Structures are given as C-alpha cells and as structure tokens.
Amino acid sequence: MKLGLTMKKSKSIQILKQQGIIKFIKYKLNKIIDKYIKKINKLYEYILLIFLIYFKKTPFKKPYKFILQTYAVSAHWALKEFLTYSGNLQNFLLYHDRHINLNNCKNNDYYVEFRYWLDYKPLYFFINKLLIHKTPILILTRDPISRLKTGINHGDSKEELDGVRSVNKTFNLQDNLNISLDRIRFENKNGYNINQKIPSLDSIYYMINVKLNFKYFSNMKYIKSKDILYIDAKELSPKNAFNTIKKLSNKLKFTSPSESDKQKYENILWNEFAWFLPYRLLIDNDILIVVADENRVFLDNDENYTYIKENLIDIKKYLVDDKNKLFDKISINIQTSNWQIIQNNEILIDKLKKYFKEFMIVLEEKVNERKNNLVTEEDVLNFLKEHKDIRDKLKNILDYELQHIKENRPDIIDSWEYYQKFIKLCNEEG
Known part of the structure; x- marks a missing residue:
C-alpha cells in the first residue's frame, strides 16, 4: 500500500515540475472525479431501487427474455455481441445502466444482465423484488485456471501522466x-502498476483476492428461478458460437441467428x-x-x-x-x-x-x-503448486461455488482440463 501511495505522489510531483500548476490541478481533479463518480452512480441506482420497491413498482414493464449472469474473462463480451446479432436483442445491465436506459428496450426484445466482479455486491432483496417476470437464468462459466491465465494476460490501457x-x-x-x-500495463500482486510492462504470475493473488469473482453458487441461489442454464466459454469459440446461439434462441425464445450473419460469429473479438x-x-x-x-x-x-x-x-x-x-x-x-x-x-x-x-x-x-x-495455464498451476496459501484459498472457494454446476452440469466440470489438474495438484500437495 505504501508503494502505491509513493507512486501516486511521485507522479503528481512529476506533473507539477514538467507541466506546471494548471496541469497538476487538472490531474488531481481528474483523480478525485474518477474516485467518486462510480460511488455516486451506484448510490443513485440504490436510491432509485429503494423508491421503486417502496411504491411496489418495477422498471421492467415489458417482460425480459431471460436473466444473464456474466463473469470477467469468460468470453462475456463475445456472448453479448452474439446476442445482439440475433434479432437486435438488447442488453440492460442492472446496477450499471441508468433506469432511463430501459427506453432502449421498449421496442426490442431484451435481457437483464448481472455482471459480477469480486467487489460487486448486489442487493439481493431488491433484485428479487424487481425481477418479477419468471424467466430462465443463463450463467456463463469457464475453467477457473483458464480465467486466471487470461486475467493475468489481459492487461489494461496505460494511464498517462494526466x-x-x-x-x-x-x-x-x-x-x-x-x-x-507503449499502451499496455499489467497487474502485480497489489493490482495495476504503471511499471508492470509484462504479465506477472504474482498477480494471481490480486486476481483471487480482488479482481475475479468465482461466486457462481452464491450469486445464483438468491434469485428465485428454478430454470437455470449454463453456457461454457468453449461453446462460444469461433467454431461453435453460431450453433450455440442458435440452440439458445430456441431455449430462451429470442430470434434465431441468420445464416447470412454466420461470419460475424466466427470473429475473434479479443x-x-x-x-x-x-x-x-x-x-x-x-x-x-x-x-x-x-x-x-x-x-x-x-x-x-x-x-x-x-x-x-x-x-x-x-x-x-x-x-x-x-x-x-x-x-x-x-x-x-x-x-x-x-x-x-x-x-x-x-x-x-x-x-x-x-x-x-x-x-x-x-x-x-x-x-x-x-x-499459460501450466504456468498458473506451477505457481499455485509453489504457493500453498493462495492455492488453498482458491480450492476452498471453488469447492463451495461450483457445487450447483457439479450437480446439474457435470459435463462442464469434466471438460475443464486445467481445473482437473488443479484438483489433482491439491490432492497430491495437500
């Protein structure tokens, strides 16, 4: 934590020396705005939801097709794009989109999405009061070790001096x-670092402790729906995506993808x-x-x-x-x-x-x-082998959070090559 504070201070001083007091003040204001704007937006949404609950109203006058639960580095971007290609199926991101954004859904079919990151804690009581339409829940999954690998490699755009x-x-x-x-930076053990120019395996600590959410069961169990579908990231590969969305369109009752758009589903989005x-x-x-x-x-x-x-x-x-x-x-x-x-x-x-x-x-x-x-995934497994503390934490999380998938879609769990290797590693290392 001290390192992070030192870096921020040195950057401020650098701007002050190189660019003058005006740029320095602008930089400081930008940092303050960035820090609080998300909190203000979230507070606005909570107040709005409380208002709606109090007056026994729901913003969703028109029934949504389904509820989608997405998780980072699990092909969530690809899935949402593919759904858009299918009859212009609109997305409403609860807790992130403004209430007025529902206007975009008035004349189109749409679904409600929950995007889960570790530090995102939705108000489940409000969710169940708002989601009055009985629809299926579609949950996106991916091999947890592959998610860690992609999380490490993902990087972010470099933050400039201003x-x-x-x-x-x-x-x-x-x-x-x-x-x-020179536009990319990566995380280390403590998160984003302006000096981290290549992926670091130490960031596994940050991924598990802060950035990635593995709470599949915890997030699903609060929503009152018995119709739960799982879709794995492998099913959204260029080879499989078109047929996958076609099958989903039948199950979830949205417009089936057109053969003329098949090429779109074969693009690699990331x-x-x-x-x-x-x-x-x-x-x-x-x-x-x-x-x-x-x-x-x-x-x-x-x-x-x-x-x-x-x-x-x-x-x-x-x-x-x-x-x-x-x-x-x-x-x-x-x-x-x-x-x-x-x-x-x-x-x-x-x-x-x-x-x-x-x-x-x-x-x-x-x-x-x-x-x-x-x-690679093998690099991740080797790191976890050498770091028992974070290995045990991940094992405990997954033992609880994957229970519903194991019971209802064991084929998905069995298809996770690196998760299986992780379990074997845990059993061998103790």
Missing part, C-alpha cells in the same frame, strides 16, 4: 511511435491488438484516422465511433505495403468525406506512407513482445 487512459488518446505525425504504442488499437491519428488538426483490426471489432464496440463508423472506409491499400505481415489483420479507417479532401494531397500522402511504414514495424514488435511474455 490520469487519462492511453486508449482514449489522440496522436499526431510528430509523435514517437515507440512511445505512442485479439492480439487489444489495447494497441484503436489508434487515433489526427492530421491537419481536424481529420481523424483510426487504425483498427481488420474486422473493426474494437470500433464496433466503442461508443466514440457510433456516429461515424458507417461512413468509414479502409485506406490501408493506399498507405501500406500489402506484403507487410500485418496487412491483412488491420484496417486504416477514415471518413469518406475526409478521404476525398486529402487523397490528392501528394505531400500529405507521402508523409502518411512514411508514418505507417514505421507504425507497422513498431506495432509488430509490440504485439510480438506481448505474445512472448504471455503466461
């Missing part, structure tokens, strides 16, 4: 690309470019170029591009050698009207070609650096 995450930053042609593309892309390049002060993955997955799921993404065209063939290793994996996007403005500007196009030649080199280096430092 407190802004680099994922939201805009760059220009004069920026140093080695600095601009790929090697996560946190590196989208990359925002501003030219001539007001023209935005956005580098994204080839399928523009990160753009489609970023509200910053909601109003322009339909007018974007990919201009990489004009700027990048098609023999580049990453050519088929990325897109360089610009609004059609802006491309018409700059496409005949030979001086600018030449600058962009030189810029993106270096950009592709540095991007490949950064992607490979991350790949080369990723941990």
Whole structure:
C-alpha cells in the first residue's frame, strides 16, 4: 500500500515540475472525479431501487427474455455481441445502466444482465423484488485456471501522466511511435502498476483476492428461478458460437441467428491488438484516422465511433505495403468525406506512407513482445503448486461455488482440463 501511495505522489510531483500548476490541478481533479463518480452512480441506482420497491413498482414493464449472469474473462463480451446479432436483442445491465436506459428496450426484445466482479455486491432483496417476470437464468462459466491465465494476460490501457487512459488518446505525425504504442500495463500482486510492462504470475493473488469473482453458487441461489442454464466459454469459440446461439434462441425464445450473419460469429473479438488499437491519428488538426483490426471489432464496440463508423472506409491499400505481415489483420479507417479532401494531397500522402511504414514495424514488435511474455495455464498451476496459501484459498472457494454446476452440469466440470489438474495438484500437495 505504501508503494502505491509513493507512486501516486511521485507522479503528481512529476506533473507539477514538467507541466506546471494548471496541469497538476487538472490531474488531481481528474483523480478525485474518477474516485467518486462510480460511488455516486451506484448510490443513485440504490436510491432509485429503494423508491421503486417502496411504491411496489418495477422498471421492467415489458417482460425480459431471460436473466444473464456474466463473469470477467469468460468470453462475456463475445456472448453479448452474439446476442445482439440475433434479432437486435438488447442488453440492460442492472446496477450499471441508468433506469432511463430501459427506453432502449421498449421496442426490442431484451435481457437483464448481472455482471459480477469480486467487489460487486448486489442487493439481493431488491433484485428479487424487481425481477418479477419468471424467466430462465443463463450463467456463463469457464475453467477457473483458464480465467486466471487470461486475467493475468489481459492487461489494461496505460494511464498517462494526466490520469487519462492511453486508449482514449489522440496522436499526431510528430509523435514517437515507440512511445505512442507503449499502451499496455499489467497487474502485480497489489493490482495495476504503471511499471508492470509484462504479465506477472504474482498477480494471481490480486486476481483471487480482488479482481475475479468465482461466486457462481452464491450469486445464483438468491434469485428465485428454478430454470437455470449454463453456457461454457468453449461453446462460444469461433467454431461453435453460431450453433450455440442458435440452440439458445430456441431455449430462451429470442430470434434465431441468420445464416447470412454466420461470419460475424466466427470473429475473434479479443485479439492480439487489444489495447494497441484503436489508434487515433489526427492530421491537419481536424481529420481523424483510426487504425483498427481488420474486422473493426474494437470500433464496433466503442461508443466514440457510433456516429461515424458507417461512413468509414479502409485506406490501408493506399498507405501500406500489402506484403507487410500485418496487412491483412488491420484496417486504416477514415471518413469518406475526409478521404476525398486529402487523397490528392501528394505531400500529405507521402508523409502518411512514411508514418505507417514505421507504425507497422513498431506495432509488430509490440504485439510480438506481448505474445512472448504471455503466461499459460501450466504456468498458473506451477505457481499455485509453489504457493500453498493462495492455492488453498482458491480450492476452498471453488469447492463451495461450483457445487450447483457439479450437480446439474457435470459435463462442464469434466471438460475443464486445467481445473482437473488443479484438483489433482491439491490432492497430491495437500
């Protein structure tokens, strides 16, 4: 804890010395706002829910199709996207979405989602009063050891000196690309660390103690529904996703996915470019170029591009050698009207070609650096073997929280290769 406080202090002093008092004050204000805005939002939701309970009202006038319980690093993003592809099935995230966001669900089928992280403690009494419609519960699962692996490798966008995450930053042609593309940081034993540039197995302590929620049984048992369905992350792989959603549509009574959209279900939503892309390049002060993955997955799921993404065209063939290793994996996007403005500007196009030649080199280096430092499930198991304290804690958590899955979907438990190895390890090590 002392280390974290020291780092924050040194960053403040650094801003004060390098950027002056105005930037220092702005940084401090941003930190205060970030700290309290979530608490204020949550308090608002609680007050609203209490009001609704008191007047015996529910915000859900129109019946929702089902209740979804999702857990971090379990393909929850992919599942939600696939559900959206199916007849525009809308999502309402209880305790996170505003009550007024239900307006988005008035003219569409929708479901209610609970997104579970370890520090998220819903008010179960309120939940049962609000969720008056009898519908199935769909619970997303994944091999716990694989979740730990992905949690360690996941990383986050780097926090800049002004407190802004680099994922939201805009760059220009004069920026140093080695600095601009240094965009990822990871957790250590105590959480996010600005100096942690590669995944750390020590963060397993943080994952189990703070970040990841394994409370499948604890979270499910309070909701009054006997119709409980489980879906495992493996069922959402590119090979299986389309058929999985098709089966779910029959069970949960929502529009079945169209064969014409099958390709969408085969996209890998979380790929090697996560946190590196989208990359925002501003030219001539007001023209935005956005580098994204080839399928523009990160753009489609970023509200910053909601109003322009339909007018974007990919201009990489004009700027990048098609023999580049990453050519088929990325897109360089610009609004059609802006491309018409700059496409005949030979001086600018030449600058962009030189810029993106270096950009592709540095991007490949950064992607490979991350790949080369990723941990595996076997690495996680070896760490747990050497650290009895956290191994025993995880074992006790899973023994309790997986009981309902073991009773009702033993096939899911049996399919978890690394969980089975973990249990064997615990039995052998004691």
